[in-house]
Amino acid sequence: MLQQAPSPLRVRVAGYVALTKPRIIELLLITTVPTMVVAQRGLPSGWLMLNTVIGGTLAAGGANAINMYVDRDIDKVMERTKGRPLVTGVMTPRAALTFAIAIEVLAFAYLWGLVNLLSAVLGVAACLFYVFIYTLWLKRTSTHNIVIGGAAGAAPVLIGWSAVTNSLGWAPIVLFAVMFYWTPPHFWALAIKYKDDYASVDVPMLPSVVSLKKTASRIVVYTVILWALTLVFSPVADMGNLYLGAAIVLGGVFTAMTVKLYRDPSTKLAMKVFTYSITYVTLLFGAMALDQLVRHA
Known part of the structure; x- marks a missing residue:
């Protein structure tokens, strides 16, 4: 039919x-x-x-x-x-x-x-x-x-x-910084796949103007800073052990994946980093909410 x-x-x-x-x-x-x-x-x-x-x-x-x-x-x-x-x-x-x-x-x-x-x-x-x-x-x-x-x-x-x-304060500012530093690794990993697309329209997205190795090195740097900021958020926002444990593990996995990409730059690994970056932010913020709901139940 x-x-x-x-x-x-x-x-x-x-x-x-x-x-x-x-x-x-x-x-x-x-x-x-x-x-x-x-x-x-x-x-x-x-x-x-x-x-x-x-x-x-x-x-x-x-x-x-x-x-x-x-x-x-x-x-x-x-x-x-x-x-x-x-x-x-x-x-x-x-x-x-x-x-x-x-x-x-x-x-x-x-x-x-x-x-x-x-x-x-x-x-x-x-x-x-x-x-x-x-x-x-x-x-x-x-x-x-x-x-x-x-x-x-x-x-x-x-x-x-x-x-x-x-109102605003230090906790939301640190959280803003977390998302600010999460964005480049997330987007650059995807942009590696479409670097020729960006080059075709003269948009200087990082992977289209520098080598894959250099892009991967930037991704590692931003991911390490991101990981550090998620740990800083814990005392600043008075978070509990559930959040802190999730931030340590999730950030460690993210960093390890980006280091692997740096050592062996490829579109396939870049897309794995991109996919995990979405999982990462979903689980991190989920753990953040669960931490508070459990502690203040």
């Missing part, structure tokens, strides 16, 4: 969803809720968690959609991005930009009205940083693009913390 072709409306809706890069948002939200649990020293209000997640999703989605609008010229050249909605013509660039700005404004209003003003400001600030500093400036001009640009992806931990406490 032949499957019915999706309706134009369904295709458009799917296209708008794709503009927000939902898989990236999913990864960002993995860090938000556990951060809220640590800030609360227990389980926050269900409504507060839901509203923070919704507002954060809208803010990140708007930033990602603007990124796709700006990068539509190179997306149509790169093999990895040829299926994106602005390349396939699902909607016009103007419609995409209008959608992006609309959900970003909605994100600010939503977070301000249902969470707090500080979280709303942080959400929009992260969007502006991602669009103007990373997308419009650094991405096409500097090998430090994903290093500095990664600050936008680290913002959800600040939003999660401020949603609970309506």
